[in-house]
Amino acid sequence: MSSNNNDLNHFDLGLPSFEGAASSTPVEATGSGPVESSPSKPALTASSASDKPSSSAAPSASVTATESAAASVPVDPLLVEAPEAKEPSLRKSLWSGVPSWLISTAIHVGALLILGAWNIEPIQKELKMLLVASESSGESEALEEFSIDEAMAAELVATETDESVAEAPVVDANLEDTKVDMNFADVVSANMPAVSMPSVTQSLVPKKGIASQANAAMLAAMNGRSKEVKRDLLSKYGGSTDTEKAVSQALKWLALHQDKSTGGWTLSHSLICNGQCDHPGKKRFSVNAATGLALMCFLGAGQTHLEGEYKTTVFNGLSFLIKNMKFDKAAGINAWYVGGEVNGIPMDDMYGHGIASIALCEAFGMTRDPALFDAAQAGVTFLTYAQNPSTGGWHYGPKGLGDTSVVGWQMMAIKSGAMSGLSVDLDVVRRANVFLDQMSWGPNNGFYHYSHDSVRQKAGYNPSTTACAVLCRMYSGVSKEHPSIKSAIEQFDKDGPSPSNTYYNYYATQVMKQAGGPAWEKWNVLMRDKLLASQTTSGHAAGSWYWEDGHSTESGGRFYTTCMATMMLEVYYRYLPIYSEQTEEDTFKL
Numbered sequence: 001m002s003s004n005n006n007d008l009n010h011f012d013l014g015l016p017s018f019e020g021a022a023s024s025t026p027v028e029a030t031g032s033g034p035v036e037s038s039p040s041k042p043a044l045t046a047s048s049a050s051d052k053p054s055s056s057a058a059p060s061a062s063v064t065a066t067e068s069a070a071a072s073v074p075v076d077p078l079l080v081e082a083p084e085a086k087e088p089s090l091r092k093s094l095w096s097g098v099p100s101w102l103i104s105t106a107i108h109v110g111a112l113l114i115l116g117a118w119n120i121e122p123i124q125k126e127l128k129m130l131l132v133a134s135e136s137s138g139e140s141e142a143l144e145e146f147s148i149d150e151a152m153a154a155e156l157v158a159t160e161t162d163e164s165v166a167e168a169p170v171v172d173a174n175l176e177d178t179k180v181d182m183n184f185a186d187v188v189s190a191n192m193p194a195v196s197m198p199s200v201t202q203s204l205v206p207k208k209g210i211a212s213q214a215n216a217a218m219l220a221a222m223n224g225r226s227k228e229v230k231r232d233l234l235s236k237y238g239g240s241t242d243t244e245k246a247v248s249q250a251l252k253w254l255a256l257h258q259d260k261s262t263g264g265w266t267l268s269h270s271l272i273c274n275g276q277c278d279h280p281g282k283k284r285f286s287v288n289a290a291t292g293l294a295l296m297c298f299l300g301a302g303q304t305h306l307e308g309e310y311k312t313t314v315f316n317g318l319s320f321l322i323k324n325m326k327f328d329k330a331a332g333i334n335a336w337y338v339g340g341e342v343n344g345i346p347m348d349d350m351y352g353h354g355i356a357s358i359a360l361c362e363a364f365g366m367t368r369d370p371a372l373f374d375a376a377q378a379g380v381t382f383l384t385y386a387q388n389p390s391t392g393g394w395h396y397g398p399k400g401l402g403d404t405s406v407v408g409w410q411m412m413a414i415k416s417g418a419m420s421g422l423s424v425d426l427d428v429v430r431r432a433n434v435f436l437d438q439m440s441w442g443p444n445n446g447f448y449h450y451s452h453d454s455v456r457q458k459a460g461y462n463p464s465t466t467a468c469a470v471l472c473r474m475y476s477g478v479s480k481e482h483p484s485i486k487s488a489i490e491q492f493d494k495d496g497p498s499p500s501n502t503y504y505n506y507y508a509t510q511v512m513k514q515a516g517g518p519a520w521e522k523w524n525v526l527m528r529d530k531l532l533a534s535q536t537t538s539g540h541a542a543g544s545w546y547w548e549d550g551h552s553t554e555s556g557g558r559f560y561t562t563c564m565a566t567m568m569l570e571v572y573y574r575y576l577p578i579y580s581e582q583t584e585e586d587t588f589k590l
Contacts, residue, residue: 230302230573237513238524239572246535247301249543250566254294255313257559263316264324265290269559276540281557288324288336288348291317292355293563299362300570306367318363321356322375331385331398334378339397349396350386353379354409358416365420373422380417383410384425391438391452392431403451404439407432408468408507415475433476436469446470446487463495467507471514480515493519497527500549506564513571531565 234240257269257277266272267281267290283289295317298310305315325334336356338347348356357379364372386398387410393402394410411432418424439448439455448469449455450462470488478485492508505527512523536544545565546558553561567574 233573237572238521238528239569240528242532243528243569243572246532246543247566247569249535250545250562250569251298251301251303251310251543253541253543253562254297254566255310258294258313258316260316263291263320264288265294265317265559267556267559269557273540277544277558278541279546279553279558281553281555281560283346283555285342285345285347286349286352288321288338288356289352290559291321291324292336292352292357292359293560295321295359296355296362297563297566297570299359299366300567300574304363304367306369314363318360318372321360322372325375325378328382328385331382333382333385334375335382335386336379337382337386337398350394350398350400350406351396351409353382353386354394354406354413357383357413358409361413361416361420361422364422365416376417376420377422380413380422380424383414384428386410387428387431388435389431392433392435394432401452402435404436404448404465404469405450405503407435408472411472411475429476432472436472439465439469440484443487444483446484446491461491463492463498464501464504464507467492467504467511470511471507474511474514485515489515489519493522497523497530499530500547502547502549502552502561502564506568509568509571527568531569535565 234244254265257272258265259272264287266284266287268284270277270280271284295314298304298308298314298317302308303310303314305311305318308314321336325336326338327333328335328337335353336348337350337353339349340347357376360372360376360379363369364376383394387394388399388402391402393404394400394406395402396406411429414424414429414432436448438452439450441447441449441455442461446466447461448466449459450465454462466488470485473482473485474480480486480489489511492512497505497508509523509527512520531545534545534547536542536546541558544558544562546553546561549561
């Protein structure tokens, strides 16, 4: 076990500091109505109607100024009867002659018009996203939009040249000929029990605080997926127009292989296209895992059920996952874990549950659609039950001893849930890091075994589980300068991307992106060029990937390799860097 357990055994939620939030200063009222406090740093940059002076108040201010000026000037007695001397008094008498009820009405009408401006649809849409998690003005600081330092801002200036990276993927109009009402009211399971919030979470973190601050963190983390900054991040971190074209083609292929009757996907994609694409995966009943993987690709590109060109596709996929949750009697909550087999073919295991949970957490975090909350929270809460209480790991079924590969997906689900403002049992994260401690070995304990059997057998270096575990450590708040992290990165840099090991490439690409620097630049060129050169460009399989990868592609086939390759090419903007965009004071650690 590593001697640096105190450094590793914590979880960084990536949330702003609670102590750092500045309290709002109430604005003094000029009338008798209630006054709401305003944030010290407004989240919206567009000026609202309330920023402009009320026209109804202007005459009163003018008269007051005139009266003051007249009172300060000496009056010549010889000119008292002159008509010119009566003009100020005449204006005063005309104003004072206006009925008080008329003045009051004008002021109130002006106030109502100002307040009415807040109902303008674009402003309301932004406010709904930014303010849904905040219930008190003291939390307004946490809702400040993502900002970047001056050095980065200078680099992230959008250009209009022909070489600029493409905007959001272009979609064939024929793919979206089915119009769907984007409302989950008829989708959410009527028998879904109330979500049980772990008591340890409530005692550690105030509910209001984690909700609003996690909202800000999720908006910052997902900000790179928006059209406004995606192009610039692609250029900054090594993407290109070609990588975006590849993602666009991959999304089109995934949309074509969605089961239109259910909204879900299957790893045996040839069942959907009647065998027009080869190399189907064998685990055709792992529909929750397949649907979660596909949705992660769409969400990673900024496509949601509320925004983007694949709204119908994403809505149907999310609907499928919500309806496909099963009530687990032992856990007392719904889950995507199914277990068991059909004719010797496994159903969705804990892989499926973790992947589906990530998709729902991301969808909820990106859209703040309350209809997604129950399913997303249930997915995260189930992980508390399914974790082995002794080892801290997760395995194919609940309570199993654990393996590093399965742990990786569950840890990513917890991270996504925490950033989205969901209730997370932080003791679960502590125990998971204890499991990773048990798996660590090699130089500076920077390598990781697959399972306890691997530890006993003293198995050799496993690149896949090492990359998976290192990413979990990074998202747990471990510095990239920690000796264990540096040892792993040096090994990845030495080996480079694998010609066929999809799982290793997927996790190692994220690790190297977070590490940054020359190591990432070298890795990115090799990874990017390999994927661009190997994407299928003709026939019904155009836009997809497939290569022989032993067990993984045997189980998941062309569908699996396509999803993993797509997310690798979205790495430039899928999540913002957890180190360079964040200071030590902005982290939340145990």
